[in-house]
Every structure is written in structure tokens, then in C-alpha cells.
Amino acid sequence: MFDTNSLAFRDSGLPRAAPLRADPARLRALYDGPTARVLPFWRGKPLIAGDADSLAAGWLPTDAAGLEAAVEAPLFLGMDAATPRFALDLSAWEPDAVPEGALEAFFDPSEQVHPAFPPQHRFAELRGAMTGLTPRDAELAATARALLSWHARHRFCSNCGAATTITQGGWQRDCAACDGKHFPRTDPVVIMLVTHGNSLLLGRSPQWPDGMYSLLAGFVEPGETLEAAVRREVAEETAVEVGAVRYLASQPWPFPSSLMLACHGIARSTEITVDPVEIEDALWITREELLEVFTGAHPTIRAPRKGAIAGYIMGQWLADRLGDMPG
Known part of the structure; x- marks a missing residue:
């Protein structure tokens, strides 16, 4: 794409x-x-x-x-x-x-x-x-x-609690006590470009530096599709209802071991009610305001980090490269 x-x-x-x-x-x-x-x-x-x-x-x-x-x-x-x-x-x-x-x-x-x-x-x-x-x-x-x-x-076995050792060149840990085999985990995380017309939904976590806002994101739960995870996470954090969802791109994010799955969701509602347990703030920002963010001219929101998928996807939307999606 x-x-x-x-x-x-x-x-x-x-x-x-x-x-x-x-x-x-x-x-x-x-x-x-x-x-x-x-x-x-x-x-x-x-x-x-x-x-x-x-x-x-x-x-x-x-x-x-x-x-x-x-x-x-x-x-x-x-x-x-x-x-x-x-x-x-x-x-x-x-x-x-x-x-x-x-x-x-x-x-x-x-x-x-x-x-x-x-x-x-x-x-x-x-x-x-x-x-x-x-x-x-x-x-x-x-x-x-x-x-x-x-x-x-994961230095100890989750089955019996005994110490484990590195095998398979570091791609496995073995337990001599119960013969358990343990493998590295990658956690799927949806990161959502949620739009409504000419506006984009951003949020921030309380531990982030001043002025840092980004796309909403959250872990995919067991038994859940990417589309369902997008709708659930956005609803939990902001009470915004999302309709159509499509996958865009992915990025390994080793902090500590996630796979970021970028999706585009079309909002069916715009009223925001922030869950303070999840995030500190959320807001809608227009394309024109996002241009100010990217050029460093916005008075309160700093430009996104280069190289991360959140800023990349926002830039694609800003340049109108994502194409149309039915809502």
C-alpha cells in the first residue's frame, strides 16, 4: 500500500x-x-x-x-x-x-x-x-x-518453579526438573489511527513527557480479532465507538517484546469520556492542526518520534495516502 x-x-x-x-x-x-x-x-x-x-x-x-x-x-x-x-x-x-x-x-x-x-x-x-x-x-x-x-x-519454570537454562541458541529455556520447554513471547498490540472526517483521535499516558500525544494502543486479548481489539480498546479508553476497521502495517517494538499492528478505524461517535485508569487525556485534532504538529509549530503538542509506527501512520493520513474506507 x-x-x-x-x-x-x-x-x-x-x-x-x-x-x-x-x-x-x-x-x-x-x-x-x-x-x-x-x-x-x-x-x-x-x-x-x-x-x-x-x-x-x-x-x-x-x-x-x-x-x-x-x-x-x-x-x-x-x-x-x-x-x-x-x-x-x-x-x-x-x-x-x-x-x-x-x-x-x-x-x-x-x-x-x-x-x-x-x-x-x-x-x-x-x-x-x-x-x-x-x-x-x-x-x-x-x-x-x-x-x-x-x-x-523467565529464569524459572512456570510449570514447577525450578530454574531453567538457555538452549537452542537462546530461543528456548528448558527445565531439567519437569522437562518443561519455554519459548520467547511476542505480544500483539493494536495501535489505532481513528478518524472521523477530517479529524484524528489522539491520547496520552500520564508518564509521557509534556506535550507528547500519540495514537491509542492496547494489547490484543485472548480469543480476540484485531478488529475487535481496536473497537474495544478505543471504547474502553475514550468511549468513542468505532465501526469499520482495516489493517495497515506492522512494526516489531522491543520495549520489551511487542508487535505493533497498525489499524485504521472509522469513528461512529465523537464524544470523549476518558478512562483515567487507562489514559490521562484524549482529543480530536484536525489535519491542519496535525500539520502544525509535524512542523513543530503546534503550541501544545510535540512532533511524534521518528521511526515509530504511530508517527509514520499519522504522516500517511496527513498526506492522504491511506485511501478511502467505508464507514
Whole structure:
């Protein structure tokens, strides 16, 4: 329907080489080989290299100093041409200082420099770097971050409570006590471009920075279609009734492990009653006002984050590229 090349974490055609995951000896040989590269993470932040004009993922040789701080086995991400790509969690490393509250903030601007790593390498928030990375680096970093987040939350068996271990190159955890097998989860999330004529529905969460509004979004519930999830979430958060719904595009969103499913819904009502448990505020904005938002001229609403599907879909609607849909 339209070009999604401006989206972060889009498909770069990475060969994930899934058959290799079942061969631990082969993975070990690949990891120990001279061409292998590993991307370290520290508490959800990938290692980033370069300056603001030339960002890159901070890939290191697998025998680099400092990697010994990893607490679990490396995760196999795939074969990038002849280069095996891995990720390691270095969250046990303690930097000299971290600003108070930074790690719990909506966006953590702090950066951590490991003394053993090369110059201009630092751990940084992926949200801030995602549009500066190549599509391949961004896909690899998103995959690694989502996997590492899953591992951090699933160290114990949900069947019997015993400790689990990494297998299948990081794509599985096994329980020796009950023989349980556990696999990474991706949570489907609908994100809704809800329109009524020339107006678009926006909302904001209370923890967001001042001036930040975006499309409404919510998790798909068990036994629910995407269309039903769109209608339910919009009704729960704003009491706006949605009629026709269609799917637009998707984006992996590794914060921590979601798949954003963008949909366009046509509103059948416009009166808003906000559920304060769900969101802080919601409002209708016209195309003309949205143009002010995108150009930075709106007095109260800031421009959307580049690379995220919410801003992308809003931009497509602003440019009238979505086509007509019966209401």
C-alpha cells in the first residue's frame, strides 16, 4: 500500500539460520571463530558506536575484554552473510555512576561507558539510536533486546518453579526438573489511527513527557480479532465507538517484546469520556492542526518520534495516502 522504509526495526532480510540453533557444538565453534561478532547489552541498552552523524551497533569480537561479565550464554541472532551474530547480557557489570531515576524514566538519556571497550562505544537507549542504525543493525538490536528481556523475566519454570537454562541458541529455556520447554513471547498490540472526517483521535499516558500525544494502543486479548481489539480498546479508553476497521502495517517494538499492528478505524461517535485508569487525556485534532504538529509549530503538542509506527501512520493520513474506507 505504501513505503515503510522510514520505519525502524523493519525487515532487513536477516537470515536467522534457525537450523543451527539445535547444534550447540556448531554454535560454540561459530562463536569462537574469527569472524563472529557479539553485541553486548546492559540493562536493555545495546552497545552503540560512533557519533550522532554515524551511529552503528557496537559489534565486538567474541574474545574482547569485558565480555566475561556475561551471566548467561550468548544468544544466536543469525548469519549476516559470513558473519555469525550473537548478543550478550552484561547487566551484572556495575558502572561508576548512573543518574538517579534514569533507568526508570520513559526515556533514559544517560549513557554508560565500559572501560574495556573501544573509544566512542557506550551503552545507550535503543529508542534514541534506532533511526540512526542501518536496517540490519536495527533488526539485530531489536531482536536481541526482545530476547534478552524475555530471558530476564523467565529464569524459572512456570510449570514447577525450578530454574531453567538457555538452549537452542537462546530461543528456548528448558527445565531439567519437569522437562518443561519455554519459548520467547511476542505480544500483539493494536495501535489505532481513528478518524472521523477530517479529524484524528489522539491520547496520552500520564508518564509521557509534556506535550507528547500519540495514537491509542492496547494489547490484543485472548480469543480476540484485531478488529475487535481496536473497537474495544478505543471504547474502553475514550468511549468513542468505532465501526469499520482495516489493517495497515506492522512494526516489531522491543520495549520489551511487542508487535505493533497498525489499524485504521472509522469513528461512529465523537464524544470523549476518558478512562483515567487507562489514559490521562484524549482529543480530536484536525489535519491542519496535525500539520502544525509535524512542523513543530503546534503550541501544545510535540512532533511524534521518528521511526515509530504511530508517527509514520499519522504522516500517511496527513498526506492522504491511506485511501478511502467505508464507514
